[in-house]
Amino acid sequence: MTKAKRKRLIYNLITFGLVIAAFLILQNMIATKSISRSLKGQLVPICSWIVMAVSLNLVIGFSGELSLGHAGFMSIGAYTGAIVSGWLLAAFDMQDTTLRLVLAIVAGGILAGIFGVLIGIPVLRLRGDYLAIVTLAFGEIIRNLVNVLYVGTADGKLQFSFLNKNLPENVTMLVDGAKGAVKIKPISTFTVGFVLIIITLIVVLNLVNSRAGRAIQATRDNRIAAESMGVSVTRYKMMAFVTAAVLAGMAGALYGLNSSTVVPTQFTFNQSINVLVFVVLGGLGNVLGSIISATFLTVLPEVLREFADYRMLVYAVVLILVMIFTNNPTTRAIANRLFAPIKNLFHGKHKESVGGGDAK
Amino acid sequence: MKKLIAMVLALMLALSVCSAFAEEAVTLKIAHIGPTTGAAALYGLATQHGAEIAVDEINAAGGKFTIELINEDDEHNVEKVINAYNAALDAGAQMILGSTTSKPCEAAGAQGYADRVFFLTPSASSTAVIEDKDNVFQVCFTDPNQGSASAQYIADHKLGTKVAVIYNNADVYSTGIRDTFVKKGAELGLEIVSEETFTDETTDFTVQVGKAQEAGAEIVFLPMYYTPASLILKTAADKNYKPIFFGVDGMDGILSVEGFDTSLAEGVMLLTPFVATSEDEKVKSFVAKYQEKFNETPIQFAADAYDGIYILVAAAEKAGITSDMAPEEACDLLIDAMKEIEVTGLTGTMTWDESGAVTKTPMAATIVNGVYVFED
Numbered sequence: 137m138t139k140a141k142r143k144r145l146i147y148n149l150i151t152f153g154l155v156i157a158a159f160l161i162l163q164n165m166i167a168t169k170s171i172s173r174s175l176k177g178q179l180v181p182i183c184s185w186i187v188m189a190v191s192l193n194l195v196i197g198f199s200g201e202l203s204l205g206h207a208g209f210m211s212i213g214a215y216t217g218a219i220v221s222g223w224l225l226a227a228f229d230m231q232d233t234t235l236r237l238v239l240a241i242v243a244g245g246i247l248a249g250i251f252g253v254l255i256g257i258p259v260l261r262l263r264g265d266y267l268a269i270v271t272l273a274f275g276e277i278i279r280n281l282v283n284v285l286y287v288g289t290a291d292g293k294l295q296f297s298f299l300n301k302n303l304p305e306n307v308t309m310l311v312d313g314a315k316g317a318v319k320i321k322p323i324s325t326f327t328v329g330f331v332l333i334i335i336t337l338i339v340v341l342n343l344v345n346s347r348a349g350r351a352i353q354a355t356r357d358n359r360i361a362a363e364s365m366g367v368s369v370t371r372y373k374m375m376a377f378v379t380a381a382v383l384a385g386m387a388g389a390l391y392g393l394n395s396s397t398v399v400p401t402q403f404t405f406n407q408s409i410n411v412l413v414f415v416v417l418g419g420l421g422n423v424l425g426s427i428i429s430a431t432f433l434t435v436l437p438e439v440l441r442e443f444a445d446y447r448m449l450v451y452a453v454v455l456i457l458v459m460i461f462t463n464n465p466t467t468r469a470i471a472n473r474l475f476a477p478i479k480n481l482f483h484g485k486h487k488e489s490v491g492g493g494d495a496k
Numbered sequence: 497m498k499k500l501i502a503m504v505l506a507l508m509l510a511l512s513v514c515s516a517f518a519e520e521a522v523t524l525k526i527a528h529i530g531p532t533t534g535a536a537a538l539y540g541l542a543t544q545h546g547a548e549i550a551v552d553e554i555n556a557a558g559g560k561f562t563i564e565l566i567n568e569d570d571e572h573n574v575e576k577v578i579n580a581y582n583a584a585l586d587a588g589a590q591m592i593l594g595s596t597t598s599k600p601c602e603a604a605g606a607q608g609y610a611d612r613v614f615f616l617t618p619s620a621s622s623t624a625v626i627e628d629k630d631n632v633f634q635v636c637f638t639d640p641n642q643g644s645a646s647a648q649y650i651a652d653h654k655l656g657t658k659v660a661v662i663y664n665n666a667d668v669y670s671t672g673i674r675d676t677f678v679k680k681g682a683e684l685g686l687e688i689v690s691e692e693t694f695t696d697e698t699t700d701f702t703v704q705v706g707k708a709q710e711a712g713a714e715i716v717f718l719p720m721y722y723t724p725a726s727l728i729l730k731t732a733a734d735k736n737y738k739p740i741f742f743g744v745d746g747m748d749g750i751l752s753v754e755g756f757d758t759s760l761a762e763g764v765m766l767l768t769p770f771v772a773t774s775e776d777e778k779v780k781s782f783v784a785k786y787q788e789k790f791n792e793t794p795i796q797f798a799a800d801a802y803d804g805i806y807i808l809v810a811a812a813e814k815a816g817i818t819s820d821m822a823p824e825e826a827c828d829l830l831i832d833a834m835k836e837i838e839v840t841g842l843t844g845t846m847t848w849d850e851s852g853a854v855t856k857t858p859m860a861a862t863i864v865n866g867v868y869v870f871e872d
Binding site: 316 | 533568581671672824
């Protein structure tokens, strides 16, 4: 086994191990009722944000494109999930909530993927800033479209209407324009959220470590060099972009079905930036970092509730401090020294790899 | 030794007095949930402050009930409101005063319905807040109620028949009121001559006002918050267009918009249950206390929350809530009590049915010389 392979294996094992360990500990806490209501209520949103962060990291960290419309894919997933779940209940009287949830998540992923392809074809021919602006516009377009979307069920059939609420009197509304998706039956569970994270990790980690993944990273590192080696830049960037869109759609469906209502204003540009912050804080191209930072930044405002009025101020200060500390050479050196024994444990005799020569 | 005995005796006496009081006194733990940060913070802070005034009064009066108020911020966000709700219950809340705004209240109310937790919202006015939930009650009118009440008022007082409507189609509050206004207006013979929309980002209303003017509307109905309304009044003044502008409770606050020439609002009519300049003794006392404590004039949301605390106390009294009662247990008792009580507060005399909607008389005010004057 080469050193690089070994390192990657250890990294993947740590990532999966941490997620599974966290799941088992939390499940145990739920079983023994030692978990606070507050934390229990946040478990599903945390799962969604982790999937969002990891999938956006695929686009930003690995394929090197700045996408600012990730919340748009999430909203497609959330709305699709709500519609599919409501329709399955109305048309087939499907009482099995887990099956309904899984079908809704799959549908959310597929539709977000289709939009990913549609957006990707023109957009990925652009470079750098242009791509960021177009994805930003895409997110806002999606939000404005769902603002005037009306969907209901009547006699088990889906009824759509656009711009105006031209639906028959007997429909049960599922999506009601500016009121968002209404009267959702919350069916998301932490277990399904955990499984979704594991699927995301398998997909993303396998993709980036595959031949295609190396091609994706090559297009990030040097576009011209990659092209001259015969790598189709658009194709590989598309692969990363669409995969991320599908995963974001799935996260959106999980997120939407956790609440009784979803509104378009939840998926603004700010939300995309929020996910971007998770990714940047966790480190570009660092999947484990995305998981930890998404969890940390979702839980942090709740932990800070005791600061009352100063909560958001403290949150911002903590965010700045964390960003500085994780990027300061001195603090990084201290952290490396602290973690050196653990690293040595994994690396065995390869002590020389600690500290210098730490290839990313 | 004597001293010691005296001290022990005194201590015992003190303890017995305490326990005698404990049988009588009840401490209610009420959680206020509202957006105290973010874009809707104005409303969340108003309800929080209004509730604090009521709590101060009740605790100072030293009656049967003492209130412990827990404040949780929901950021006007349907994800965060669940966190706020859970945090409130973790802190021992028995009942919820909130949430201040409609969408978060809808989400938290549904969660509360599943968990059996009682909600009284001061100001979340959409119908979805109370629909399909027996645990949520409102202090304010529902949006449809405001729309039909406005149409009724216009028709009853024969203000005109040609009506233009300008509304925010990206806002639940605005569209909700518009829908029932148009429906009720059609029944009452009001003619909608122009209907124009805008969104949260709109800052130029030339087109919307121009269309209303071209259509010859005598009344322009503005179901919206005061910020866009102030721009519409300005635009109309520039065009020398002088219809009757008719607003709803969101218009409350228009006189305090910075940089707005209040003379433009002369003659504007609005449906509101509360005006701070009222001569009513209760209102005067509330406004004075509010100004002293927070150094600002209370808006309708604050009055709603102030009433909300008194309503909760009245319901708790009727239901026989005790200090250590769990929220699940209190919920059903409070629901039954709500249907029986009648409370007279700053915003009128209120009763409730099982739907959770309030019954009180709608009141319309006209702005004359920069202050609200109640019509009858």
